[in-house]
Amino acid sequence: MGRKGVEMLVGVFVLLGMLGLLFLALKAANLSGFGGGDTYTLIAYFDNIGGLKVRAPVRSAGVTVGRVASITLDSKRYQGAVKLEIDRSVQFPSDSSARILTSGLLGDQYIGIEPGALEKNYAPNDEIRQTQSAVVLENLISQFLFSKAADAGTPSAGAASGGKK
Amino acid sequence: MTNPVTRLGAATLEVLRVLGHHATLFAALVRACGAAFRRPHLIVAQVHALGNLSVLIVVASGMAVGFVLALQLYYTLVRYGATDSLGLIVNLSLTRELGPVLAALLFAGRAGTSLTAEIGLMKAGEQLAALDMMALDPVERILAPRFIGGIIAMPILAILFSTVGILAAYVLAVLLIGVDAGNFWSIMHSGVDAWRDVGNGLVKSVVFGLICTFVALYQGYEAEPTPKGVSEATTRGVVVASLATLIMDFVLTAMMFSTPAG
Numbered sequence: 001m002g003r004k005g006v007e008m009l010v011g012v013f014v015l016l017g018m019l020g021l022l023f024l025a026l027k028a029a030n031l032s033g034f035g036g037g038d039t040y041t042l043i044a045y046f047d048n049i050g051g052l053k054v055r056a057p058v059r060s061a062g063v064t065v066g067r068v069a070s071i072t073l074d075s076k077r078y079q080g081a082v083k084l085e086i087d088r089s090v091q092f093p094s095d096s097s098a099r100i101l102t103s104g105l106l107g108d109q110y111i112g113i114e115p116g117a118l119e120k121n122y123a124p125n126d127e128i129r130q131t132q133s134a135v136v137l138e139n140l141i142s143q144f145l146f147s148k149a150a151d152a153g154t155p156s157a158g159a160a161s162g163g164k165k
Numbered sequence: 166m167t168n169p170v171t172r173l174g175a176a177t178l179e180v181l182r183v184l185g186h187h188a189t190l191f192a193a194l195v196r197a198c199g200a201a202f203r204r205p206h207l208i209v210a211q212v213h214a215l216g217n218l219s220v221l222i223v224v225a226s227g228m229a230v231g232f233v234l235a236l237q238l239y240y241t242l243v244r245y246g247a248t249d250s251l252g253l254i255v256n257l258s259l260t261r262e263l264g265p266v267l268a269a270l271l272f273a274g275r276a277g278t279s280l281t282a283e284i285g286l287m288k289a290g291e292q293l294a295a296l297d298m299m300a301l302d303p304v305e306r307i308l309a310p311r312f313i314g315g316i317i318a319m320p321i322l323a324i325l326f327s328t329v330g331i332l333a334a335y336v337l338a339v340l341l342i343g344v345d346a347g348n349f350w351s352i353m354h355s356g357v358d359a360w361r362d363v364g365n366g367l368v369k370s371v372v373f374g375l376i377c378t379f380v381a382l383y384q385g386y387e388a389e390p391t392p393k394g395v396s397e398a399t400t401r402g403v404v405v406a407s408l409a410t411l412i413m414d415f416v417l418t419a420m421m422f423s424t425p426a427g
Binding site for chain 2: 009
């Protein structure tokens with residue numbers, strides 16, 4: 001094989017590698033959110049963010065419209081301050097609410113935005129007032145047990161104290 | 166002569182001697198790289214020999230690993246109703262660990278052995294000495310193009326391994342078993358970070374390429390110039406390169422992924 005043939009084969013090889021890297025970076029990883037030129041920021045405060053992570057999707061009606069940019073603890077309110085980067089083409093009425101939801105039983109947590117009815121839209125860096133925290137399984141179970149214990153009254157002290165654990 | 170203290174001292178000196186030889190050859194190689202880039206056709210020929218000719222085995226192994234990973238994960242995940250996360254797990258394990266490491270092990274076996282045998286036989290046939298006689302530096306002419314070629318070829322092979330593995334998992338999980346295609350891609354998409362996961366995997370594969378190529382070249386260069394010496398050097402080259410890759414993988418993983426995501 002001549003030198004030209006070898007060079008072409010190596011060219012094909014390197015090209016394959018680049019295509020593979022492009023596939024890994026764009027199709028199989030979230031590079032497409034990189035840059036952030038055409039997004040605006042909203043802030044939402046949650047009593048409990050649960051297992052929400054940075055770069056988690058922000059969805060409205062199930063459609064991904066943005067990502068979580070940062071999660072910090074607000075030291076005055078003692079609430080989790082979540083910065084959302086939302087696609088500039090998507091505007092929400094200024095009474096829209098944010099909830100932390102879970103995709104599937106074991107899936108990742110994401111933020112769901114429920115659009116409101118006002119005519120005015122959120123401006124960049126606005127705060128989303130109405131928020132609903134992540135569902136914490138322990139709280140749910142203890143609520144359930146407390147309500148069970150309350151329903152049962154106090155016929156047997158042993159069952160009630162067992163339920164409060 | 167054979168008292169334990171003497172033997173301990175001799176062993177220590179031997180370790181230091183080997184380390185010193187490694188360091189000397191490495192320094193000479195790095196110094197020769199500049200000159201090697203002036204003859205790019207030599208590097209291109211080596212990328213072909215080390216990279217192109219390894220594509221088949223790497224793609225075949227990547228496909229096999231992708232199939233097996235997807236199949237085993239499916240049987241486990243289906244119990245918890247979490248089969249949608251299959252793509253994410255396959256992608257993370259391939260791009261972070263399995264792609265670079267398995268491609269490096271294959272590279273050491275497929276390309277490293279040929280390097281060691283080639284250099285060792287050149288040495289046994291006194292071709293390296295002949296080059297030296299003609300005032301041509303064998304490190305610059307013979308070793309450096311192979312070294313650069315290996316470092317270029319290895320990351321590409323690792324990327325191909327991961328890509329083919331993910332596509333194979335897609336074929337098995339989505340097309341054959343019937344996992345939902347949208348969830349397969351979207352959960353993978355939101356869970357894999359281009360810089361943290363793909364980028365670090367790429368850094369790993371470059372480091373492994375450097376290790377495997379250097380070990381193979383060193384073993385060939387320092388081989389005893391006899392048929393037995395060359396065969397022993399080839400075997401030692403694969404063993405050392407594989408062990409070094411696995412140890413280095415642990416070190417790199419501890420450095421790159423010690424902090425949790427997000």
